[in-house]
Amino acid sequence: MVKVGVAGYGVIGQRLADGVARQKDMELVGVADVAPTLPVRALAEKGMPYKLFTAVPEKRNLLDDVGIPVSGTLEELVQEVDIMLDATNAGVGAKNKEIYQKYNTKAVFQGGEKNNVADVFFHGYANYEKGIGADYLKLTSCNTTGLIRAIDAIDRAVGVVKTAITIIRRVADPGDYHRGLTNALQVAEAPNHQALDLMTIMPHVDATGILIHTPVTHGHIITPVVTTKKKMHKEELLEIFKAHPRIRVVRLADGFLGNASLFKYARDLGHPRGDMYEIAVWEETIVNSGDDIMFAINIPQEAVVIPENMDAIRAALKMQTSRDEGVAKTNEYLGMKARG
Structure with missing residues (x-):
């Protein structure tokens, strides 16, 4: 079972977490964020279905003060996973990459990051093969x-x-x-x-x-x-x-x-x-x-990139080494099917 973490629990991050949780061959270890934003507060009110890690340890008190359970730090989360999906604000992912490199953890970055943050500019359908085995992939917007x-x-x-x-x-x-x-x-x-x-x-x-x-x-x-x-x-x-x-x-x-x-x-x-x-x-x-x-x-800008992120995990970790097999697994677990 491939272990996945998500950095940034905002518009895209919370949907990435849900997407990973639906993949039967992946395990969502946890999500990381800085402060008690509305998505983080909602996560707590729902009973913490996902473990939360603090992205900035010196600001953990922001979460502790409002009673949101914290399971550790982003650096600890990175050590527990095979790959990180980074959905932080533009520029933050490039800084987080230093942590990913420190522990030889692969990562997928979102469209807001600069292209040079990754080895491959990736799309599941158009160039899946280029992502196979890559350490750092960047998704399109x-x-x-x-x-x-x-x-x-x-x-x-x-x-x-x-x-x-x-x-x-x-x-x-x-x-x-x-x-x-x-x-x-x-x-x-x-x-x-x-x-x-x-x-x-x-x-x-x-x-x-x-x-x-x-x-x-x-x-x-x-x-x-x-x-x-x-x-x-x-x-x-x-x-x-x-x-x-x-x-x-x-x-x-x-x-x-x-x-x-x-x-x-x-x-x-x-x-x-x-x-x-x-x-x-x-x-x-x-x-x-x-x-x-x-x-x-x-x-639909909030969710459209989620399938391609799942494809990126599959390619980077060589879960499926052909485009057709990789996207098919993602589609199956997300409930996507042809309507012809």
Whole structure:
């Protein structure tokens, strides 16, 4: 049984912990954080289903003073595990890497860290093989993760030459206030980092894109225009997407009118926190533009990267040494399946 620890119990960290706990061939040893944040307080109120370790020993009193049980320090957690999933704030993971190296413990970092923190820039479907046996892997951002799922699926079927993307980006996660209250759309400089990151993972694809920040919190929407080696039509693309366990095809006609509809549907399904691991493609948005094809996808930013993190564990620890076997195990334990 592979032993896993999580550093940072925030938006991504708590979902990573839940994801690991669902993997029948992994054991979640514990999670580490600094202070009694709301997720940490909720963990305590739920009866501490996961052991909590203090990430900064000299600040342990912050947890002790409010009666939250502490099982040890981050350094002690690192010594107990085979691999760490680091979901700390950008820059903190690079500092934590010194602890991981000290004890020869592998680690997976999230999209906010700089690429040089890791040996491999990783995506479960697009370049699983590059992560096999690697000591330090870095995941792509939520937008890039979901985008690559769709582009990779098309690329494996007919080959992708280039893509141009527009990202309508939520400005903050639910519950966040650091971006302030706003009534505006903000345009970012092109090309956006998601297009550049896609080309890092899939260097044979020419990608560019524009990003627009929007004052919403539940999900991003991306509209790719894809140039393929062989012209694709709607029905062919629908078959590809419906066969993909991490892509959910939805219809406007069925009431999936936008990002809020998908978030509500995840809650109606009984998913914790309204999490959804799949990206969604709206069937009615798939259209041809000359020889190109375009469509719109929804990125549930809080949970979309969890499957790829599980893939990263499997690759780094050589639990499965082929892409198909690795992602299949992750999908099985997370309950993800094709809906074709």
